[in-house]
Every structure is written in C-alpha cells, then in structure tokens.
Amino acid sequence: MKTADIFKTKTVFSLEIFPPKPDADESVIYNTLDQLTDISPDFISVTYGAGGGKNGAKTIQIASDIKNKYHVESIAHMPCINLTKDQAASILDNMVAHGIENVLALRGDIPEGTVSPGDFTHADDLITFIQDNYDLNILAACYPEVHPESMGAVDDLKWLRHKVDCGADHLISQLFLDNEYFFSFLEKARIAGINVPIEAGIMPVTNKKQIERMVKMCGVELPKKFIRVLERYEDNDIALRDAGIAYAVDQITDLIAEGVDGIHLYTMNNPYIAHKIYDAVQNLVAAKANAC
Template sequence: MSLISHYKDSRCAISFELFPPKTAQGLESLADNVRRLCEFKPSYFTCTYGAGGSTRGTTLSVLAKVREITNLPVASHLTCVGSTVEELESYLNEATAQGTDYIVALRGDPPKGTEEFVAVEGGLRYANELVELIHSKFSNLGIAVAGYPEVHQESPDAKTDLENLKRKVDAGADIIITQLFYDNIDYFRFRDRCVAAGINVPIVPGILPVTNFKQAQRIATMCKARIPYDLEKAMDATEDADEQFRIGVEHARMQTVNLVENDVPGIHYYVLNKSDAATALLDGLQLVS
C-alpha cells in the first residue's frame, strides 16, 4: 500500500512513532504497547534512531517486530548525519530487503556540541537531496518529510523555511509530517501558507501528549514549541502526577477533535514508546474527517 493512499479516504489516518529501546526488556514492553495501540487501527508505525545513526540496525529490528505483530506497513527514519551517499544507499537496500515500506527523510540535527550541520565528505547536506536520492533509486519506498508549523529553529524566517519544505516536496516527498505543536492555530496557519506556496501533498499534524510539566518545559525548549498559556498555567498549578497526566491528555484530546473537525488527512502521534496517554486520548473518538 502506498504511503499517500492512507490519506485518500474519509478516515483520518492514524500513525504512531516509536524509538529503539535500549534493552531486551524495553523491546518486550514496546511490543506490548504496540499491541495496545493497534486497538485504534493505525495505518502504519514509524521508528526513529539514535544520534548519528547509532541505532539504525536496532531500528530495523524494531520495525521487523512491529510488522510481525501488526502486519501493518512500517517506516524508518533516515538522516544525512554522518553518512556518505554509499552508506545511505546501503541502509536503504537493507531496509527494503527487510520489508520497510516507507522512509521519513530528514537532514538530521548537528552533532552534539556543534551549532551548524556539516555534511561528511561524500555525504548530503540537505533533506531534499536525500528525498531525491530515495525517489530516484528506491522508488518503491514512500517518502515522508518534516514540516515546522512554528518554523525550524535554524531557519532565518518563515519564508525561507517554507521554500526549503517545497524543495523537499518537489524532490519527491509523498506527505509532510509536522513537528509537534500544542496550539492548533499554528498548524492551521502553516497549512494555509503551504497551500498558498503550491504545496499540495497531505500535511499530517504531529501530536505529543504532555504528561508532566517538566516534560512539557523540556520539550518546548528543545523543539521551540510554544506552550499555550492555559495549558502551562493548569499544569504548573499542581504537582500531582496523575492530575498533570489528565490535563495533558485532555489537551491532546481536544487538539485531536479540533483537527479532525477541520479536515486534517491524518494525525501522527509521538508516543515515546508508551501507550497510556495515546490510549486515554483516543478512547471513544471517531476519527473520521
């Protein structure tokens, strides 16, 4: 099933993002959570990998396990960081051989301790180059790219950021999955700007349920995601872990309802290898746009 075909009907397509666990116990726990998440009939799962490609092999193992459990399509993240074109092609060949269906193509963050991304000799500098490589040599793989409703933190302005996104789409991307955001107005403005710029692929909002205030603050700092005043005030008003979880899940649930009411093609949930928050916010919802 092609990646873009998940977004062709009236159902709001759901997908979940995982990351490679570090232990055998973590993998077992992940498998249990994947089974729980399947209750919501996701279209596919994605899996990230560690900085600089440090867990690429584990990523493919996780995706193989997910496919075994669910019989659903799976997507591997892939970045340009620390890799030559030859190494990227080698990974793509291995991913294809192991049954990976889609690639989330990213430039990747600069290595820790550095401020500027520098391509290795024989490597790629931009995500659109990676998309072009996949599209031209691995046309069987669906391609997702990242979009930034609040503008990528390295971009000088929104216009430049949007131009970079259009280059990725023009190079062959099938869909855009957005960076997490906590105020839907940021997504809607971004979507409108994409349409005005001639970007006509599905723009899938990315949602991360906040389950504690410290987590919210840390993520906001790391991803430059603005936390709405009401959410910040409510979570800061209590130190009770269960209450903070309830507040964060309810906020993500309201985001979900509002997004579906405004005809999003799907929603991508960053679940941090857990299922409690996603299960709580999705329970009982009819995700039909």
C-alpha cells in the first residue's frame, strides 16, 4: 500500500527505526520490531542505516521484512547525494524486487570539505528520477523551523513546493519541540499550494546528549517549558526519560486536537518509550479514525 492513501481515512500514527550498525547483532532490530509492531502502526520507516554506505542494503531488507513478515507497511529511506543514476536505479530496482512501495527521497549529508561525485544535487533531483521511472509512493522531508541551509522561510517553502511538484506524495517533518512552529509552517504550506499529507515528526527527548546533538544538527529551538523540564531533571536519567515522554504526549495531544494529518514518532529503537506514548494517545487516534 502507498502511504499517501492511508491519510484518506484516518489520522495516521507511524514509527521510524534505524538499522543496526554493520558489526552489530542483527537479531536486536527484530526483537525491537517484535515489540513495536504490537502497536499496529500504520507504517514503519527505516533510515538508511548507521554507518551509511553499504549498510543501506540492511534498510531494504528490514523494510521488506516489516512488510512481508510483520505485515505492516514500510518505507525505505534513500539519500542520494553520492549516487549516480545507475546506482540509484540499482537501489530502486532492489526495493521493487523486495515489494517495497514507499521511498523517502533525501539529499543526505554532504561530508565536510568534499564535493559529491553523484548525479543528484538535491532531493528534488531524486524525486524527479523516481517519478519518471518507477511507480512508487514518494515521500520527502520538511522543516517547520526552516532547513538549516535555507535562505529563509519563503525560500524554504518555495523549494518544498518544488519537491511536491516534482512528485512527492507525502511529507514528514523534521522534529520540533514547539507546536506553534508546526502550526505556522502548516498554514503557510497550504497557502503555498502544498496540499499533500504532512505528518508531524515527534522525537521524545530523553537524555541531555540527545538534546545537545539535536540542537547542533537541526537548529531546533528549545521552548522555555522544555528548558525548565531539562533543568529540573537533567541529573536524573529516569525522571528525564519520563518527563520527555510526557512532553511528547502533550505535543501529540495538541497536534491531534488541531487536526494534524498524522504523527510520525522517531522511536530511536526504544519500544518502551514508543509504547508509553502510544498507550497515552491511542484513544485520540482512534477517535479521529472513527470520526472519518
């Protein structure tokens, strides 16, 4: 099933996982999936893989297993910055052979001080390539607080509209901690003519290092409410984990109440946290589904 079709009948609740590192025990990810699929998510996306490069093959295999063994729809992430068109075609052919119908087209990170040897400069190049050559549901990323490399909000929306015009069927947002950024972004996106489903990406922040990495990589603003939580619990790992879960639940409750298309939970491969959040919001998701 193509994920864009799921939004026609319900508020979507989906999950993201990442593959194990090349030298890690692969059984761990399947133990994680055994627990995550108990939630019955609408789909699970699989990142390109810790370590990147050749580890991308694990992304395809895990996405295939999610769909064919766990009977949950899956999405395979695909960064394109270092790919030639022939390499991209080989990856996409492999996805199709494994029964994968959904691909998240990403540029990927450019290694500092290097120039990409590939044929794709931005995600829209890959989206166009997929649209022209494959019958796949194409997803793309969006940034409620503006892409860190963008010239500004207007420029960011212009290029997001371009990605949709090139063939993106469904958008998933970068994480954010202040819902007002998402609501403002969503309003502007609709005015700009971006009418595909837009899922809110939620990452439950459960440790201080994670917060520091997130701020550095994504430019996410920490709201005063969240800073107070961090200051109160930063020296107590369990308390901070529980406070992070509660904060994410509050975000999701507010988003669903405002009619968001869907929630995409960045699980960090932690079934305990995913279950706690889903258990707290499942009645709201069900109520929206029944209303549809």
